[in-house]
């Protein structure tokens with residue numbers, strides 16, 4: 505049924521489609537629907553409280569008996585250099601006054617969203633089939649404990665070197681995240697020069713360099729992207745942006761509207777909101793911060809300064825942080841189960857016909873156009 509079955513065999517699933525974890529946008533309904541459709545649903549967690557995570561897992565298990573993934577960040581502790589924080593404050597003052605905000609937060613010690621000992625105990629209690637990390641990995645003892653508990657470990661890599669390091673650390677599956685991807689780059693070190701390797705170049709090089717299953721991510725929006733990922737040697741895909749248009753996703757009206765009008769060139773990588781590079785819809789704030797090339801406080805400290813601006817956004821005052829990838833204009837507004845079925849039909853028709861037949865399923869699920 506699928507040309508490479510490494511992932512489906514390993515996880516005992518029908519379709520090699522992982523709905524990407526997207527902190528703030530994924531819901532238990534989305535996750536359960538994708539897992540029930542034969543793929544893997546993923547919850548993205550950042551600052552979510554442990555009790556909420558525990559409750560979410562209970563709800564997911566009520567909705568599905570299939571495997572699902574819980575995702576966490578594994579970034580470095582921010583250094584919060586006072587000079588950098590102060591110069592960012594200075595720069596942001598103009599935007600604060602534009603937004604009619606007088607007070608800038610004094611305390612920049614935002615919760616760290618880190619994978620703490622308490623988080624580990626919680627995940628060991630929940631024992632999901634999959635646990636994934638972004639921005640690198642927590643310590644080797646954490647990985648060992650999770651694996652001993654029977655969890656499979658996934659982590660994003662944005663270069664071949666990162667993928668090799670992940671394999672050496674005992675990760676089971678590597679997610680090759682190309683430059684096109686929506687959301688934060690999974691790069692381990694934000695201070696290295698990011699050459700922005702695209703999915704088409706990254707996937708085959710990682711496939712050649714490691715012996716663990718490789719999942720392609722970034723700019724994959726329909727069956728053509730999935731079929732292409734298999735041709736590059738991936739054994740599955742992780743798709744985020746495509747699932748933002750499902751009714752089960754937690755997406756604001758402004759976000760959905762931006763995706764409806766999306767173009768291939770209307771996003772850019774920005775540190776302006778979180779302190780880490782993320783692909784988001786361009787706006788004046790993002791462009792202005794990029795133009796000044798000012799060092800910004802580390803992730804996630806920068807959120808403390810940008811959150812009030814995001815909240816003040818209204819109509820023409822646009823400081824919104826709308827994350828999506830370069831292929832968003834290909835999105836279909838379909839319930840998650842239908843989206844997975846559509847993707848499977850498209851990809852399999854292409855793969856079986858040697859690429860000759862493209863069963864484009866029209867937007868809004870209106871039917872099949874060959």
Ligand SMILES: Cc1cc2nc3c(=O)[nH]c(=O)nc-3n(C[C@H](O)[C@H](O)[C@H](O)COP(=O)(O)O)c2cc1C
Nearest residue numbers: 524526527548638685686687722723744745827829
């Ligand atoms: C809105 C949004 C939020 C994201 N949040 C996370 C996250 O919390 N954890 C994570 O590992 N990846 C996150 N990502 C990145 C995805 O894992 C994945 O790399 C990306 O969605 C793939 O590219 P695509 O959006 O073009 O499909 C996010 C992506 C988006 C679009």
